[in-house]
Amino acid sequence: MSARPDLLGSEALAQAARGDVSRSLWRQAGRRFRRNRAAMGSIVILALIALTSIFVPMFWPHGIEDASWESIMTPPGLADWHWFGTDANGRDLLVRTFYGGRISLTIGLLTTVVALVIGVTYGAVAGFVGGRTDGFMMRFVDVLYSLPLIFFIIILVTVFGRNIFLVFVAIGAVEWLTMSRIVRGQTLTVKAKEYVESAVAIGLSQGAILRRYIIPNVLGPVIVYVTLLIPTNIIVESYLSFLGLGVQEPLTSWGLLISQGAGQLDSAPWLIFFPATFLAVTMFCFNFIGDGLRDALDPRDR
Amino acid sequence: MTALLTVEHLSVHYSLPAGGLFRRRPLTLKAVDDVSFELRAGETLGVVGETGCGKSSLGKGVLQLVKPAAGRVLWEGQDLCALPAEAIKRCRKDLQIIFQDPLSSLNPRMTIGEIVAEPLEVHYPALARDDRRRRVDAMLERVGLRPEMRNRYPNEFSGGQCQRISIARAMISEPKVIVCDEPVSSLDVSIQAQICNLLRDLQRDTGIALLFISHDLSIVRYMSHRVLVMYLGRVMETGGREEFFGAPRHPYSQALISAVPVPDPDRPPAERSLVLDGELPSPLDPPSGCVFRTRCPLAVPVCITQMPPLSEAAPGHGVACHRWQET
Numbered sequence A: 001m002s003a004r005p006d007l008l009g010s011e012a013l014a015q016a017a018r019g020d021v022s023r024s025l026w027r028q029a030g031r032r033f034r035r036n037r038a039a040m041g042s043i044v045i046l047a048l049i050a051l052t053s054i055f056v057p058m059f060w061p062h063g064i065e066d067a068s069w070e071s072i073m074t075p076p077g078l079a080d081w082h083w084f085g086t087d088a089n090g091r092d093l094l095v096r097t098f099y100g101g102r103i104s105l106t107i108g109l110l111t112t113v114v115a116l117v118i119g120v121t122y123g124a125v126a127g128f129v130g131g132r133t134d135g136f137m138m139r140f141v142d143v144l145y146s147l148p149l150i151f152f153i154i155i156l157v158t159v160f161g162r163n164i165f166l167v168f169v170a171i172g173a174v175e176w177l178t179m180s181r182i183v184r185g186q187t188l189t190v191k192a193k194e195y196v197e198s199a200v201a202i203g204l205s206q207g208a209i210l211r212r213y214i215i216p217n218v219l220g221p222v223i224v225y226v227t228l229l230i231p232t233n234i235i236v237e238s239y240l241s242f243l244g245l246g247v248q249e250p251l252t253s254w255g256l257l258i259s260q261g262a263g264q265l266d267s268a269p270w271l272i273f274f275p276a277t278f279l280a281v282t283m284f285c286f287n288f289i290g291d292g293l294r295d296a297l298d299p300r301d302r
Numbered sequence B: 001m002t003a004l005l006t007v008e009h010l011s012v013h014y015s016l017p018a019g020g021l022f023r024r025r026p027l028t029l030k031a032v033d034d035v036s037f038e039l040r041a042g043e044t045l046g047v048v049g050e051t052g053c054g055k056s057s058l059g060k061g062v063l064q065l066v067k068p069a070a071g072r073v074l075w076e077g078q079d080l081c082a083l084p085a086e087a088i089k090r091c092r093k094d095l096q097i098i099f100q101d102p103l104s105s106l107n108p109r110m111t112i113g114e115i116v117a118e119p120l121e122v123h124y125p126a127l128a129r130d131d132r133r134r135r136v137d138a139m140l141e142r143v144g145l146r147p148e149m150r151n152r153y154p155n156e157f158s159g160g161q162c163q164r165i166s167i168a169r170a171m172i173s174e175p176k177v178i179v180c181d182e183p184v185s186s187l188d189v190s191i192q193a194q195i196c197n198l199l200r201d202l203q204r205d206t207g208i209a210l211l212f213i214s215h216d217l218s219i220v221r222y223m224s225h226r227v228l229v230m231y232l233g234r235v236m237e238t239g240g241r242e243e244f245f246g247a248p249r250h251p252y253s254q255a256l257i258s259a260v261p262v263p264d265p266d267r268p269p270a271e272r273s274l275v276l277d278g279e280l281p282s283p284l285d286p287p288s289g290c291v292f293r294t295r296c297p298l299a300v301p302v303c304i305t306q307m308p309p310l311s312e313a314a315p316g317h318g319v320a321c322h323r324w325q326e327t
């Protein structure tokens, strides 16, 4: 053994010895994220919205389709459990808002998962394989990009009829394009790093390089994009519903509630106020979380 | 001693595809052009040259990290350039590399233990977990790191420590050859010496052969048994350390050596101090004949028309210059 005295290294050695938990990049990012008040607050609020959306409709005295002639257009108030008021059919707005929250959040999450799975796989393969394959795959994305979303959805709706499942497919099928571009660009950057060459140099297989080297290093920006994609997709669903192409009665979503409320803005402003507030708060929360994650994962401000 | 690794007429080309307004035809960059050498067990061959002379491409071409355009790399009776990818992977157990930038050559998402253990996983998949762990610990200790550090991540280490980790990763599969691609040039001077000594100790203990690539002549002098000088992808001079540093024959080597500051102020400076003037020509459009002629103080007309062969000035001492007898 001839471990030479490590003159300049020894300080770092001692430093490393003092902290006993290992500090991976993920852990460091986690710590920075937890220090971000806006992002942590947003998580709490989002959790509340999600939980109430799931559980309140189960216990609320009114169901979402319970029309009642006695209480048409009741303004918000404590009377008879119509806290958010009722609509033109006497249906309770509170339960409908939370029910709409279920649908909106579900659509936001599921479409993002669809976009994530397709986009990451497609982008990582294109970036990693490179060359002609990459060129061909990305030209295909460019072509799809040039199709307007609304046009695409109108085609789907006319061919398959209106169906909530179709909304998932349509949004997911469009949003994965951006995801695949991000992942491809990121993959190209990571692929040029020396550590990937060092993986080739020890004889690691292509699959293992993709799994251990490329994907973990590409994940940071993808996570940030995901948190920003969820609210985007909720909004897309809202305007589809607003245009009458999305969710249909008796199901409802925030977008549909807002579009119905917009027609009665003068006589019953609460019909648009509550769903719009929930939608806006959700948007803000996701955006704060996205910003927080970006700051936490960005190594530059370390 | 017989050669462990023989490189014959190796060329590494990068092609820049045609396209755009300014490039009608595809261009070929000859990063390495017709380079031959031998590497013997237990020795260090230092490869020197200015930035962009193709010395890194040479190292990567030898290891097939870039596919050579021509030539052969003979390793254990096989030509690596002609082997299929799977067979090359098996050879990588014995042929390793250490990169220049210590931090960026380590995967930031893997722990030190995982990084060092990875070559064992690839080449000895049957090795038991405990056994692998023991070897990783021993290796870490051997390069001067504490085994308890195995669960830490590269970003917690200094440049010198990262280079020790890279050395551990390169050494753990017990290779016979390591290409050191400027392994110390991004480190502080005081750390450079530590890493150089570590490499020398490891070489003494294991008999490993090093292809030591560097632009720093004094480090090459300290590390190498033999030296190979490159300029614009071609070999200018090659020889044993003592002959080379004592009596360089090629005008380029003479200029390089005379540019190194003399550590001893009492010693007179080299009698003929040559200074390199002029720019390094573009490797895309190297000069005809001798590639060094645009900066050579001894250039004569024949240098423009004819490429000088590598003449044997003495046994084991080659010089690529038309006028080597006069230098």
Ligand code: SF4
Binding pocket: B251, B252, B290, B291, B292, B293, B294, B296, B297, B298, B299, B300, B303, B308, B320, B321, B322, B323, B324
């Ligand atoms: S061949 Fe001519 S130009 Fe080249 S180094 Fe010798 S003298 Fe100089």
